Amino acid sequence: MTDQENNETIGQNAGLGMSGGGKVVPMQNDPTAATRKDTWEEDGFTVVRGNARTAPGCHDNCGILMYIDKDGKLDHVEGDPDDPYNQGRLCLRCLTLPDVVYHKDRQLHPLKRDRADRGKDKWEQITWEEAYEICERELRAVQEKYGPQAIQVFCGTGRDIVGYHPMLANILDTPNQGMGFLSGQGCYVPRMFSTTMKIGNLYTGDYSQNWIDRYDNPNWVRPDYVVIWGNNPVVANSDGTLGHWIVECMKRGTKLITIDPKLTWCAAHSEYWLQVRPGTDSALALAMAHVIVEEDLYDHEFVDCWCYGFEEYQEHIKDWTPTRVAEICDIDEDLIWSAARALGNADGWALQWGVALDHTAEGFYSGASCYDLCALCGQFDKPGGMVCGKPSFGVPVTWIGSDTDWIPTKRNQYEHLHGDYPALRVIGMPSPDATLEALEGKYDYPVKAAWLQTNNCLANMGAQPQRIAKGLMEDDFNVVMDLWMTPTAMAVADVFLPVTTFPERFGLTGHQPYRTGAINKAIDTIGECRSDPQVVVEMGRIFKGADLFPWSDGEHFDEEAFYDYLLRNSGFTWDDLKSRTWAYPEMKYYRYKTGEIRDDGEPGFSTPTGRYEFYSVNLEAMGMRPLAFYEEPPESPISRPDLLEKYPLTLTTGARQWGFFHSEGRQVPHLRAIHPEPEVTIHPADAEKYGIADGDWVIIENQYGSCKQKAKIDIRIKQGVVSADHGWWFPERDREDGFFGTFESNINNCIPMRPGSTGLGCSYKSVLCSIRKA
């Protein structure tokens, strides 16, 4: 069995991307569906109802009303008060949407540049036909010379691409598709994969989002607690969770426990705030489990009937005493006892986890250690606990998975670039860290072309970005598809493809498993932009021939017919979905008891034992540790005391900011005004120690590199820790000036491109640094 086949088997067992046995899932009763309109006239405007997805990037799918003037121009948008998802609310990014759609800097046409001119502003406008001709010629040359595996299909996050890039990998016959140059695939993949090994599916907090009538639904119970772990949900809105759902739960009596080195609004409004040292989350989870077991507060029925490996786990957590862990986490021991008792005594509680859990080297196990707490308390598939996230209506492109059976491929014939890391071998994703080493000739694998779509790795998530720039500037061929000329496109692209914003396109919602919705086109496409999925499909026609398309004659891309095809097992058509805008699948709790979780119809979870596995049989079989554990970050005050004299502070990065989505938004004046400069948050005591005043420019430095950000002196951050912005570039600067100055304030200069032992997990939130006035 190849790794790819092995991965698919595990994915199937895990229920990832599967349609639930091919049965059509009924819809929830939707009383307004029959009368709901997708278009109407109002005060001289045509209003088009849709879902806000994508571009620009976002992790949510808010209901939106787009107001189109008599000239066909998007005048303004409003949140859709009838949409259960956001109930009228909107954040800054949608409120300023017309400023993005009509921005003077948007790239509206395909461009080419001679390979010899990479990094220089020597672009030439071309037609799509020529762009595709170049892509075909160059990618086929790479395929023939080095093999198709030399092509890397890399996405980022937030745009409508996660479900479509596996199609492109099939089309290009390459096994290498993932989040390029995000060290350790460190966004959701570590948590998702490790916890899927334990329970077979991904579960998320129950804030009533699966119910069309939301908080009023009689089956729903508000969580007693929401445990906000390494996340600032009201700002981040991560992974299909609209943060303010939690505020609605709070209004109904939910209390918070927040685990964060920074005092967020949620932390300040929590019953317990545990201000941990960055990277120590797993240790805290093990100690909380220790308390819950020692005080016999765990859910005996769930543990006895539905879990596997409790004895081994019980033995494992014995040594993780609150006394020991309080010292590791640098928090008050009493807080561990109190917070753990609160969870042990609660009825329902939800885990609201954040990417911080992935952003430590052994982050593969952080999420797993938190899930163990949920299992101890019997929270899975429980109202006000954790709900099972299978793709809604079995449409896999909308959540985790893809729809690739219709694309013949040779990708399985090639071993993917796993870098010899055990988790990546199995999951079938490339190691971005090994990819960089391969580009540099330090790892034996051909990396000769990169397809970067939704991916601004040099400004945003690529660790040690100057190494990445150098590596990509020396390969054979690069394509970048984006809204703007980004630093990444400017540095490395040979072909630039312009993407539509969401009012210019049709599509399906995604990045969440609760409901399926329509992206509704409201205005004519601007310039020659095309949607992300359209380009993927058109590459299919080029590489696999016109016969590829099961839904059309193949002569042209029929956008609506394509989405109709993707809905073929849902029980409804694209036209149905478009006119109703959203559809909610039937929702049930405790499905593990009724045989509605496993594909074989047996009760239990989709794991080898059919139970929640404290002790993971699959992980053991793959040569990884079967129990969640804690290990010090590779660079911490405890693991590297030798570095402390030079680099006495702990550096955490990537805290989300109102108005920006990662590296997006810096060119939108309204958004930039809110957060005009890259900022590093420093505790007043540390600022005094290093002679830094509020607003000073500061050099942040460690053994990997340095960058410059502006000091924000703020009591909210833990003493001894500094928190630095990510994603900065300066679109107002010259393109050739260091690719919009992107390396100047790029905190990833200080982050190693190095995963943990499994290949998943990274160090974006846990390294050491020094600070000094610039």
Next chain:
Amino acid sequence: MANSEYGLLIDYHWCTGCKSCEMACSVEHDIPIGQFGIRVDQFGPWENAPDDWTYFFMPVPTDQCDLCAERTAKGKKPTCVHHCQAACMEYGKIEDLAKKLTDHPKQVLYAL
């Protein structure tokens, strides 16, 4: 001009400081960057006692607020109320809103 019969009730305990009210107002009324029809002010954080923090946000309407007279004339909510992510703002007759002030603490009523 605003009608003094109507006002804004803000349950500021739930305000997360998301600034959606500020931005909704600015784009609705074309208010230049640096000016505001409503502005979110931050208080704290400071620690009153161990584990007891003052850290809250307070939206404050300015002289540029006309309570979205055009919108409310059409039966819509003011745009700040409509888009508030914490759903902690209410528009209505001052005499009706005033009665809600005794429900729970940390509310403020603006007459404009």
